[in-house]
Amino acid sequence: MGAASGSMSVSKFWVEGELPKDPRRTFMSRVSLRRFQPLTPNEDVEERYGWCALGEPGDLDLTTGKVFQNEYLTLGFRWDRFKFPAALVNGQLAELMQRALARTDKETLSRNQKAELKQQVLAKLKQKYLPSMRMADMVWNFDRREVFFWSHSSALRERLLACFELTFGLELVLNSPYSAGLKLLPGKQTQQALQQLEPEVFRGSR
Amino acid sequence: MDLVDRIETTRFLGSEFLLWLWFAGDVTGGKHELGDRDVVEVSLESQLKLIDPLSARESISMRGEDPFGSPEADQALKNGKLPAKVFLRVKQGENEWLASLSGPQFALSGIKLPALLNEAADEPLFERLRLLEQFDDMLHELYRQFLTVRLSPSWSSELVPAMKNWVAGSVTLDPAGWTRLHRRPGKRTARR
Numbered sequence: 001m002g003a004a005s006g007s008m009s010v011s012k013f014w015v016e017g018e019l020p021k022d023p024r025r026t027f028m029s030r031v032s033l034r035r036f037q038p039l040t041p042n043e044d045v046e047e048r049y050g051w052c053a054l055g056e057p058g059d060l061d062l063t064t065g066k067v068f069q070n071e072y073l074t075l076g077f078r079w080d081r082f083k084f085p086a087a088l089v090n091g092q093l094a095e096l097m098q099r100a101l102a103r104t105d106k107e108t109l110s111r112n113q114k115a116e117l118k119q120q121v122l123a124k125l126k127q128k129y130l131p132s133m134r135m136a137d138m139v140w141n142f143d144r145r146e147v148f149f150w151s152h153s154s155a156l157r158e159r160l161l162a163c164f165e166l167t168f169g170l171e172l173v174l175n176s177p178y179s180a181g182l183k184l185l186p187g188k189q190t191q192q193a194l195q196q197l198e199p200e201v202f203r204g205s206r
Numbered sequence: 207m208d209l210v211d212r213i214e215t216t217r218f219l220g221s222e223f224l225l226w227l228w229f230a231g232d233v234t235g236g237k238h239e240l241g242d243r244d245v246v247e248v249s250l251e252s253q254l255k256l257i258d259p260l261s262a263r264e265s266i267s268m269r270g271e272d273p274f275g276s277p278e279a280d281q282a283l284k285n286g287k288l289p290a291k292v293f294l295r296v297k298q299g300e301n302e303w304l305a306s307l308s309g310p311q312f313a314l315s316g317i318k319l320p321a322l323l324n325e326a327a328d329e330p331l332f333e334r335l336r337l338l339e340q341f342d343d344m345l346h347e348l349y350r351q352f353l354t355v356r357l358s359p360s361w362s363s364e365l366v367p368a369m370k371n372w373v374a375g376s377v378t379l380d381p382a383g384w385t386r387l388h389r390r391p392g393k394r395t396a397r398r
Contacts, residue, residue, distance in 0.1 A: 003331060003334065003335070004330070004331050004334070007316050007317055007318050008314075008316075008317040008319070008334075008338065009314070009315035009316060009317070010314055010315075010317065010338070011313060012312075012314075012342065069329075069331070069332070070332060072332075072335065074331075139335060141335075141339070144339065146339075146342075148335075148338065152311075152313055152315065173209075174213075175312050175313075176213045176216075176217065176220075176311070176312050177213075177216050177217055177218075177219035177220040177223065177309075177310070177312055177349075178212050178213045178216040178217075178219070179213065180312060180346060180349055181216070181219070181349075181353050183346075184346060184349065184350040184353060185350065185353060185354065185357070190357070193357045194212070194216060194219075194357075195212060195216075197216065197219070197356070197357075199218040199222070199259055200222060200366055201286065202225065202283065202286075202288070202366070202369050202370055202373045203283075203284065203285070203286045203370070203373065
């Protein structure tokens, strides 16, 4: 479920760094540059990620009206990749290797030959199957300097962090007991005190 | 120590925060004052995961009507386990939020927002975002209260002994004592 409907599972990030004077104007062109580009089977690329419209993985026509709404920047983050089951790849690779060996007198293939055959297998599978797609909504409140991301997947979050930094030149810090503590009780004293805390033992005396 | 290490070595605060909420439920009935007037009611229900802080792989998970009152949960606390994930209900005025909160990750899942105030609105998205931010603010304000007392001398001198007694089976802190311990610094009771 995403930002617009249903129950929500969200990761929260704090945005670190200075916003430009006119974020809407500055960011629109940058968002367009990082717009999601669909994968094609003939490319030598296994995965690609980028921005799409909020809640609409197929909508890559990003206009100012869709991206900037009130104090929010709203986008979908889409990640496509060609991912095939290991058993399928290994099965087809074994077949190709057997055929290659049959054409030569050798008993084994070199590492390079094996890698080349694996590329052939992957290229063939790419023609046959569609890439898998994952998408999650992202909403950035400029006033609060907070981002909500509708996923807890660490793989998806990792790519979001990279894409966000490349697009906006700003860093995202994932909410955690430590980072929330620094935001809520800022100051060097809190930072030092937090670092020195030890886990408490509450075990009863009985 | 870099930021990643600091984040990892202080995740226990998330579990201690959940335990503090659980304890508050037995002391104040889950009522927390946020700011000068706002009162929120927090109740933990239906889902509880407890982990051993020394070995997160050792965990027990419970679902049901009241896992927090179960003998299994009681025994797990006595054995030193701490809550890692709870299902909570937060009420403020007419509004009610439901969600699962993972303490060490500080992650919310399955959030159910209050019924939208304006169902016919053209842009329910903003209403949903406003309610999400309101919920997030309440949880962070509760965490601020917890952290303030956690970093104060009264944590070791008063709160931890009271929580140990509670884990052992008796509630020795009353609501007035709770309020005193969690009063905002600088806020004084008016003299008559």
